[in-house]
Amino acid sequence: MQNVALNCRHIVVFSESMLQFFKQLMSEDLGSVAETSLPPVSIIPQGISISSLQRDLHVEELGDADDEAPGHCGAYFVIVGRIRPVKNCCSVLEPFRQWKLEQCDEARLSQVQLLFVGDIEDSKYGEEFQARVQDMPDVHQLRGVGHRQALRIMHQSLGLINCSLSEGQSNSVLEAMSLGVPTIVSAVPGNTDLVKHLETGFVFGNDEQLIRCLSLVASEIKADQALVQSVTESAKLFVQRSHDIDAELKAYVELIEDCVR
Structure with a gap:
């Protein structure tokens, strides 16, 4: 990584936390000369096109999410992404099972499903995942679900779960936030750059915290529903303000123009 960084004209990171992590790595490799020997570093957050999302979401020929989801799925939480080790999909299974056991006296919640949308990318991990489920x-x-269909499925879910061991800035998390879908994310830097617990989403660091997040998001208690509504509205505003696709494109155009001068 040191050689790559030293030979770059410019380096881009998504967030301040990534910038600090990068500087720490370079300082460990280069020592006190890191600050003067590295190329310029810019923070350019991942952007999404909210207007395109809304357009794709309402294309009439797509039908309902139920056309894609299993017919008996009913209410569900969703995880979007290819099945591979870094996505840590198996880690959600036991806390989800425990949460369901706690809901056995609640007719609606006892029927909630967990839906994974994505192909298997890592065959060994895929075998473990399939054996577990x-x-x-x-x-x-x-x-084999396309992006538009995935959006519809996500939009009609109780919430999006991201349980990754490592993240950059997840498109599916940003999309869910912009669509008003509650996001429940693992406490890793790429996720917590986007999601602040009880402010723009829900963050978990262990199984017990995940179970509490599931209970809160799926709750029918009015106070809980009001909190979830407030959080999702704040998430929408955050994405509009900080992750606009036009701002991202403008920043990259300016960066490229600067590099070729």
């Missing part, structure tokens, strides 16, 4: 009738996987 084959005896879990309330867990489903959808393969």
Whole structure:
């Protein structure tokens, strides 16, 4: 990484936390000369086109999310992304099972499903994942789903879960936030750059915290529903303000123009 960084004209990171992590790595490699020997570094957040999302979401020929989701799925939480180790998909299964057991007296919540949208990318991890879910009738996987269909499925879910071990700035998290879908994310830097617990989403660092997040997002208690509504509205505003696609494109154009001068 040191050689690559030293030979770059310019370096781009998504956030301040990534910038500090990069500087720490370079300081460990280069020592006191890191500040003077590295090229310029810019922070350019990941952008999404909210207008395009809304357009894709309402294309009439797409039909309902139920056309894509299993017919018996009903209410569900969704995880979007290819099945591979860094996505840590298996880690959600046991806390989800425990949460469902706690809801056995609640008719609506006892029927909630967990839906994985994405193909298997890592065959070994995929085998482990499939072995774990084959005896879990309330867990489903959808393969070969296009982006528009994934948006519809996400939009009609109870919430999006991101359980990754490592993240940059997840498109699916940004999309969910912009669409008013509650986001429940693992406490890793790429996620917590976007999601602040009880402000723009819900963050968990262990199984117990994930179970509490699931309970809060799915709750029918009015105070809980009001909190979730407030959080999702704040998330929408955050994405509009800080992750606009036009601002991202403008920043890259200016960066390229500067590099070729």
